[in-house]
Amino acid sequence: DAEITQSPRHKITETGRQVTLACHQTWNHNNMFWYRQDLGHGLRLIHYSYGVQDTNKGEVSDGYSVSRSNTEDLPLTLESAASSQTSVYFCASSESVIPYEQYFGPGTRLTVT
Amino acid sequence: AQKITQTQPGMFVQEKEAVTLDCTYDTSDQSYGLFWYKQPSSGEMIFLIYQGSYDEQNATEGRYSLNFQKARKSANLVISASQLGDSAMYFCAMRETNNAGNMLTFGGGTRLMVKP
Numbered sequence: 001d002a003e004i005t006q007s008p009r010h011k012i013t014e015t016g017r018q019v020t021l022a023c024h025q026t027w028n029h030n031n032m033f034w035y036r037q038d039l040g041h042g043l044r045l046i047h048y049s050y051g052v053q054d055t056n057k058g059e060v061s062d063g064y065s066v067s068r069s070n071t072e073d074l075p076l077t078l079e080s081a082a083s084s085q086t087s088v089y090f091c092a093s094s095e096s097v098i099p100y101e102q103y104f105g106p107g108t109r110l111t112v113t
Numbered sequence: 114a115q116k117i118t119q120t121q122p123g124m125f126v127q128e129k130e131a132v133t134l135d136c137t138y139d140t141s142d143q144s145y146g147l148f149w150y151k152q153p154s155s156g157e158m159i160f161l162i163y164q165g166s167y168d169e170q171n172a173t174e175g176r177y178s179l180n181f182q183k184a185r186k187s188a189n190l191v192i193s194a195s196q197l198g199d200s201a202m203y204f205c206a207m208r209e210t211n212n213a214g215n216m217l218t219f220g221g222g223t224r225l226m227v228k229p
Binding site for chain 1: 117146148150156157158160163165204206208215216217218219220221222
């Protein structure tokens with residue numbers, strides 16, 4: 001069965017360190033997204049990609065970067081982790097046709113100390 | 114301005130009763146889509162139901178229905194015959210077409226608690 005996975009599921013890191021969160025999907029979807037979820041804010045879009053070599057900034061992109069070298073993977077990098085980036089991170093992918101339903105990964109809980 | 118507003122931070126419902134979760138949206142697009150997702154305590158995001166802006170009939174999926182009132186810009190989720198397993202966070206989301214793609218904007222969520 002097709003799926004979308006994230007790793008690690010939990011991560012504790014120190015302020016200033018570089019962290020990369022992995023996202024891998026086997027749906028063969030062109031569209032992939034990264035969100036963060038904080039209490040009271042729902043999900044907010046960090047970055048998204050509509051295909052290989054395509055990346056775009058979302059609502060809360062400062063301090064984050066992504067790269068898309070193949071269809072299956074969209075890793076999210078925190079260049080220099082900050083305590084404000086403590087959050088739950090969700091990766092999602094979607095088809096390129098209506099309704100563009102997004103399929104979500106299980107999430108990564110990141111704590112920056 | 115908030116594009117998706119969920120005014121009910123938390124709600125209680127008695128098991129087997131129906132409940133309506135409110136969602137209002139703001140867009141100038143003519144073509145857009147509205148989604149509801151469920152997030153149980155385990156954390157995963159589960160797609161529930163979708164309504165397209167041009168769909169004339171309200172969407173239904175089993176015990177879920179979407180009360181779509183386009184003129185009022187509301188897309189309320191109705192859960193019939195609530196079950197204990199319905200206790201979760203519920204998020205309303207909108208997809209617009211004028212944002213160069215199919216990104217979703219989410220509301221802040223409503224926590225539903227089903228009482229036995």
